[in-house]
Amino acid sequence: MTTAMSDSFDLGEPPQPAAKADVAYRVLARKYRPQTFSELIGQDAMVQTLGNAIKRDRLAHAFLMTGVRGVGKTSTARLIAKALNCIGPDGQGGPTIDPCGVCEPCRAIAEGRHIDVIEMDAASHTGVDDVREIIDASRYSAVTARFKIYIIDEVHMLSKNAFNALLKTLEEPPAHVKFLFATTEVNKVPVTVLSRCQRFDLRRISAEQLAKHFAWVSTEEGVVAEPEALMLIARAAEGSARDGLSILDQAIAHAGLEGGGVTADAVRQMLGLSDRGAVRDLLGLILAGDGAGALASLRRQYDYGVDPLSVLRSLLETVHGITLTKVGTPADAAQPAEERAAREEWAANLSYPALHRLWQLFLKGHDEVAKAVLPIEAAEMALLRTIYASTLPDPGELARQLAGSPAPAAPAAASTQAPAPAPASSGEAPPWAGAGASAPPAPVDTGPILPPTFAALVDLLDDSGGLAIAARLRHGARIVSYAPPEFALSGSRPVSADTLAELGTLLKSVTRTAWKVSIVDAPGEPTLREAQDAADEAVKQAILESPIMKAAVAAFPDAKLESWPGQRSNA
Structure with missing residues (x-):
């Protein structure tokens, strides 16, 4: 009976136990989080400063890391925690800028389970009660580590009362306590807190460094990626390693299993970027003045x-x-x-x-x-x-x-x-080429320009951009003789050699001919400004002598003639 029942339930060989449980996928931004300072890209100045401080035993009690998203603020805080608490593979080591990564403190901090390294998100713990817990716990020595370290992310989110409660402990903390703050908006952190911290401004990571880093990550992941595609991702990341790794993760998923790898065209399509070839075509149409073609390209x-x-x-x-x-x-x-x-x-x-x-x-x-x-x-x-x-x-x-x-x-x-x-x-320049383009301009009259009077010459210089020279001639030059391309000025109004040299260069450029300018010992005519003022005064006197004006002055003795039709500007 038993045998029969056993035979009836015989389903073949018993199932084999699973060799290994499936491991949950970790996104690239977490998988390739820097574990040593040498892996922290783009922050060489900060690493050097920290290294020197550790070697000379000049460690601050509070550090503030600030910068845009994804440049390594929280990662730097964890690395500092590892550097301060590392004991080396043999358990005898001290603080070092190159933590071993194999000792128990290093591994525990990397895995986020060290009892003496407390991370707090200030965005969800903003109140004074949360800070009071930190203050009370900081009085007790570290359990197993060299230092008890508090990492407070997005510290600018703390309330005003929370900041005030932290000030005294932050200024004079116990010797075994270190505070590590990270923020993207350092302007919201009170000055009283900033003055108690050693501040590090983490720089945006350059596109070249990001592209190089992404190429290494792609190799580690066994993914083929075009250099142009990686540069597009690096530029889209805007200096953030985390943003760039997230985009790269998406690009690898977008590439699928066909084995084509990450291509520049696929990245442009994924990010909604305008194709560079299409942009060149569009700019060419704009420069050629083709409105219909440009609109069609845009559409x-x-x-x-x-x-x-x-x-x-x-x-x-x-x-x-x-x-x-x-x-x-x-x-x-x-x-x-x-x-x-x-x-x-x-x-x-x-x-x-x-x-x-x-x-x-x-x-x-x-x-x-x-x-x-x-x-x-x-x-x-x-x-x-x-x-x-x-x-x-x-x-x-x-x-x-x-x-x-x-x-x-x-x-x-x-x-x-x-x-x-x-x-x-x-041999044709686009309509946008304008003056100074390399293509030859349309033919123009290349003959000299010889204004008939000295006043006309000064006006030409003024209109051609020589405002300063024209103003000096109009207000200070007394013309003795004018026979273009030659004229003489009176020596009664001294003219510097620099002004004469500048005048000669400007005249040649504007009139397309060389001029001879000389200074003679003769009184000369009134300056153009004096002549203008004299003409204005003559017109004014003529108006004042008119019967209508005389009658107006007789009726209103205090009346004055301020302006009249045709009066020139005094500017």
């Missing part, structure tokens, strides 16, 4: 899910990069070759005033899109404004028009096909 990116604000930001980054290229800044090694080539070509064809104008227009458009109820429509209007601003005359053209010389011919109608910067060999 294509918008349909792909790209935020209009991201497009304006990418255009600003591109203009900034072109300007850096123009001033000779070395190119980014991680930048694609086609991006470098496009920027170099644009830098050769665009003048500094044109780049400045582009920057200002895109920046204004970016602000408008950020606040707009209809972002895509606001972006379109911003691009159209930028395109049509290219037809505005530059200061050089305005000066030529005021001087009476013909202005350069207007640029031809914009081509409807300008997906990239115009080839350098074409």
Whole structure:
């Protein structure tokens, strides 16, 4: 009977026990949290300061770490706790900047279970009662560690009363107690607390350092990642290692199991970034004056899910990069070759005033899109404004028009096909090239400009930007003879050699001919300002002598003639 029952329930070989329980996945930001100071990237100055303090036994009783999110504030606090309590593999070691990581205090602190290292989140423990618990417990010696350490994260969240309760203990804590504070908003921490702490401002981590770190993490994870993709992630992280590792974690998941790895295109798509090639095409259309093409390009990116604000930001980054290229800044090694080539070509064809104008227009458009109820429509209007601003005359053209010389011919109608910067060999500059571009300008009259009178010459210098020289001539120069391109000034009003040299250079630049300016021993005519004042006075006297004015003065004896039609400015 028993045997039969046993046979009826025989299901084959008994199941084998599981060899190993599944381990929960840890995100990269936690898995690769720095365990030693050598793994803490971008904070070399702070590490050196701490190392010297430990070696010289000049340890402060309170440390304050401040900086943006993800730069290592809490990690640094834990590393300091390990450094102060490490006893070495043999149990005989002392405080060190290179904790061993294998002794019981190091392992317990790394795992967050050390009884003498107390972490508190000030965001959820803001009251004076929470601080009173710390004060009461700090009186007792450490149980097993060398120092009892309190790590208070986001310390700026403590209430005013809590800060006040902590002040006395913070200023004169027991010898076995260390306070480690971390905050992202140090301006909210009372000055009375700051003055009692040794402060470390943790810097944003550079994109290059982050990209290098992410490359190492990718290798450790067995993931193939394009350098450009890692640089995109590093830039999106904005100096935060934690943010960057979170994005990298997402990018690895986005890549899937196909084995393609993390690509730049996938990262752009994942982050909603504007494609660099599309941005170059869009900027080329804008510079070519193709409004319809630019709007179509913007709409294509918008349909792909790209935020209009991201497009304006990418255009600003591109203009900034072109300007850096123009001033000779070395190119980014991680930048694609086609991006470098496009920027170099644009830098050769665009003048500094044109780049400045582009920057200002895109920046204004970016602000408008950020606040707009209809972002895509606001972006379109911003691009159209930028395109049509290219037809505005530059200061050089305005000066030529005021001087009476013909202005350069207007640029031809914009081509409807300008997906990239115009080839350098074409000999044509984009409408945005303006004055100073490398492409040859339209033909202009190159003959000399010889104003008929000395007053006309001074007005020309004034209109051409020589305001200081023109003012000196108008107020102090007495003309003796004027026969362009030569004139003589009276020596009764001394003129310095520097002024004469500056005047000669300006005259040659404005009139396109060399002038001979001499100083002679003769009284000369009144200055232009004196002549103007005399003319104004003559007109005033003529008005005062008129019958109507005499009748008005007779009726109102205190009346004065302050101004009259045609009076010149006294400026």
